[in-house]
Amino acid sequence: MSIPKNILVIDDEIQIRRLLKIGLEDSGYSVFEAEDGKRGIQELINHKPSIVLLDLGLPDEDGLIVLKKIREFSDVPVIILSVRNSEKDIISALDSGANDYITKPFNIGELLARIRASLRYYQPEQTNPVFTNGNISVDFSTRTVKNKAELVKLTTTEFSLLTLFIRNAGKVLTHQYILKEVWGKPFSDETQYLRVYIAQLRKKFEDDSTKPKIFVTESGVGYRMTLLEY
Amino acid sequence: MSIPKNILVIDDEIQIRRLLKIGLEDSGYSVFEAEDGKRGIQELINHKPSIVLLDLGLPDEDGLIVLKKIREFSDVPVIILSVRNSEKDIISALDSGANDYITKPFNIGELLARIRASLRYYQPEQTNPVFTNGNISVDFSTRTVKNKAELVKLTTTEFSLLTLFIRNAGKVLTHQYILKEVWGKPFSDETQYLRVYIAQLRKKFEDDSTKPKIFVTESGVGYRMTLLEY
């Protein structure tokens, strides 16, 4: 459910970057760093982070300028980290497009909470992850499976097996590979499991499960889900 | 500014409300006021403000509770205004759904800038006080629930569980997710709580609770509230 979040830290002080890297990585984020504005924007383009932590006092150009440049092409949440604590600085940063403003020194716990708040609120609307092949469609946002508009009930194992097939429709998947993906490495030789579950998928999706057209056997190799017409 | 923005202030101190009203109206906002949590939620439903300023120290119930109640049906931006300035208070407010947190006393200019920052990404989407799915309807203005026009009495836990389901009707919600949302993160593994409460909801809403049609079990994963016909 949780996609790994990337954070870009733009700050010239190595100590601050180190502190942030440790704290953020402890909380499960991946951290990219930049020590000036120019490189910051470069990193933003390269890594498309989920959020940016930006210092105002940068060696090459003022953080506000960097912020405005960012806002010319990106709506990524930006939290300002700065020693400047005057009302004027805070207001102009927020009005230049910052989402939040925290003055140094800051509590790492509060920073993390503000990051969570920003991520929660500014999440880009994600396209509905629906995989379709012929009459079969898998909707990952609702974790539901349909066959000709009819909801099909699947067990967890059946679901992850179908998922694997539909994401690799048209390709031959070897027994070993399927078993490793669905059951885990230690089960790579339990080919019989796979036969049982293939039979179940066929029962649920094939018109005539004695003549499978969707989940095709590749004898001695594995199985293939046919690429179906729409 | 094209559309006039409404702001709801929930604070028991008349001086603060007066100060805010003047400052906000000077900047072109319309201001609604509420002096306790109950009225605050009422006003939120009545006036559908663009943003809410919420004090934590309210006479009738803690601001955090009010915030959680708001988040049960609305994504309106909420900025906390509070004298409580401990890291712990700030973190728990932000993690309960607040968008920002400002400690009193505050600079009106900074507050206005933070309001602008919060409003910038807010897509005005109306907060409907009544959620409906099939015969079941939840009215947040009165916190009452009806099944086929008949009032159903629910405990607070049952209410927020039902709320979560009705807001996500059709989706499979995992045990962990439900527990985190309703009971809080530390309870993510208390799956048995959930079973007990699902049984209670079924007893209150299903025609035949031995054959649940509304709150469906997805074994090994979680539960799903069926999208019902009207």
Added chain:
DNA sequence: ATATCTTTATAAAATCTTTATACTTTCGCC
């Protein structure tokens, strides 16, 4: 004092694994 929440116990259901057996494909050999 009562309603609600948490915990425990146990039965029932669903799912996964294993077994048994029949069927199909592959391939060497004539």
Added chain:
DNA sequence: GGCGAAAGTATAAAGATTTTATAAAGATAT
């Protein structure tokens, strides 16, 4: 090509395990 053995596959169903449902007792809170 046709035959037969070996290897590979399909499926039902039994057995084992995991997950779920529910009542009810104990604890806590209002």
